[in-house]
Amino acid sequence: MNRLFTAFVVGAMVLGVVVGYLINQSMSAEGAKEVASHLSIITDLFLRLIKMIIAPLVFTTLVAGIAHMGDASEVGRVGVKTIGWFILASIVSLTIGLVMVHIIQPGSGLSMVAPPIDASSGIETAKFTLREFVTHLIPTSIVDAMARNEILQIVVFSVLVGTAVAAIDDKAPAVLNLVEQGASIMLKVTGYVMKTAPLAIFAALAASVATQGLEVLATYAKFVGGFYLSLGILWGLLIAVAVLIIGRRSLKLISALRSPVLLAFSTASSEAAYPRTLEELQKWGVSRKVASFVLPLGYSFNLDGSMMYCTFATLFIAQVYGIDLSIGQQITMLALLMVTSKGMAGVPRASLVVIAATLTFFDLPEAGLLLILAVDHLLDMGRSATNVVGNSVAAAVVAKWENQIEEPPAEPAPARA
Incomplete structure (x- = not known):
């Protein structure tokens, strides 16, 4: 079933690109934009379905796990x-992005004139301050946090509730049973929603290619190629560390993640892949309580691909305008992004808000963000898939440290004739 679903996802990706290209070539810009607008309805509905189940799924699985x-x-x-x-993975991700953008120099050849510092990109940045981040950790109302899908606030509340349940002598069996049943129901609902994923993937890619065409890939080939090369290095490092800590069995985990990785890549949303990632981790052997604890935290604190993109894109914009940042400024940037990237939602284009805040902090032209918008969806696909891999490796490593990896059932011996 998993292979069949993966085949449907890959087929939807290819068909989406082909249909989008045909629309782009056969219709006017206005017509293609209108068709893309209609196609995006399907993607929007799918993402709304995902957002609908994320809050109750995170709450029930995390409380039960703790x-x-x-x-x-x-x-x-x-x-x-x-x-x-x-924290270690964040430092590595940010540093790889910083080093690779210096090696590749994707923006050095454009030599654009810098716009005024206060030129706006239209991205709101005020909420990304240290004070706002710290106070934002605690929800004023869990109902409000769930209504707005504030994963970090839901995680904080769930950790407190789960710890309280664990501290009670009899573990409040009625409440725990209710939470576990709720988790089972939400996983079943998730299965229904996931059946519509190939359709949403087709619509998302068709709409994107229909409006932008394939030419945009050539225009930003160095930027896009350099970023994906950096992601490849990060993937290789994550897999190598997983093999070093867990053993060769971790390669089977990477193979099992094909479906959620493709889902995150195609929809450009880490959240879209959360339910299936949780399922595949448990199938591979990560205990339910560790997977249900680490994975939700990872969606707030461990978005490896998104963090790498923040340093890569910020310095790309600086290179485009010929602005040099000192070593001290770049180290400060890493420290700043360590804070502002935490709690970043795993939804499309959330990284742009963090980048815009970083540009403002270092007096870089905020309007430079507009340079990367044309290919941001393509880049968001890669970093969303990387977020899934990073969080899955984190869950597996923690499970190994806790001796919470369950061995797969032994294969039955072949019957003798």
Whole structure:
């Protein structure tokens, strides 16, 4: 079934590109834009379905996972290991983006005249301050947080509830049973929603190619190619570390992630792949309580692909306008992005808000963000897929450290004649 679904996803991607190209070539710009607008309705509906199930799915699986961990000391131990991995992965991701953009120099040949510093890109940046980030961690109302799909706030509330349930002597069996049943129901609903994914993928790619055409890929080939090369290096490093810590069995995990990775790549949304990623992690052997704890945290604290893009795109814009940043400024940028990227939603184009805030902080032309908008969807596909791989490796590594990887059932011996 998993292979069949992957085949449908790949087929939808190819068909979407072909149909989008035919529309782009056979219709006027206005006509192609109108068709793309109609196609985007399908994608919007799919993403709304995903957003509809994310909040209850994260809450129920995380509360159940923490409640089964035992006492608060176990929760704290797993939490420290998880956050430690996230911080290390963030530093590596940001540094690779910084180093690669210097090596490739994708923006050095354009030599554009810098617009006024205060020229606006239309992206809101005020909310990305340290004070706003810290106060934003705690929800004023869990109902409001769920209504707005604030994953970081939902995670904070779920951790508190799960820890409280675990601390009660009898673990509040009625409440725990209700939460576990809720998780089972939401996973079933997720299965229904996922059946519509190939259709949404087709519509998303067809709409994008119909309006932008294939020429845009050649225009930004160095930028796009350099970024995907950087993502490839990060993937190789993540897989190598997974093999080093877990063993060769981790290669089977990467293979099992084909479906959620393709889903995230095609829809340019890490959230779209969350339910299937959680399912594949548990099938591979990560215990339910570790997977349900690490994965939701990863969607707020461990978006490896998005963080790499922040440094890569920011310095690309600086190169385009011939603006040099000192080593001290670049180190400060890494520290700033370590904070502002946390809690970044795993939804399309969320990284643009962080980049816009970084440009403003370093007095770079914020309007330079418009330079990357043409290919941002293509780049968002790559970084969303990378987010899935990064979070999956994190869950597997933490499970290994906690001895929470379950061995697959032994193959039955062949019958003797």
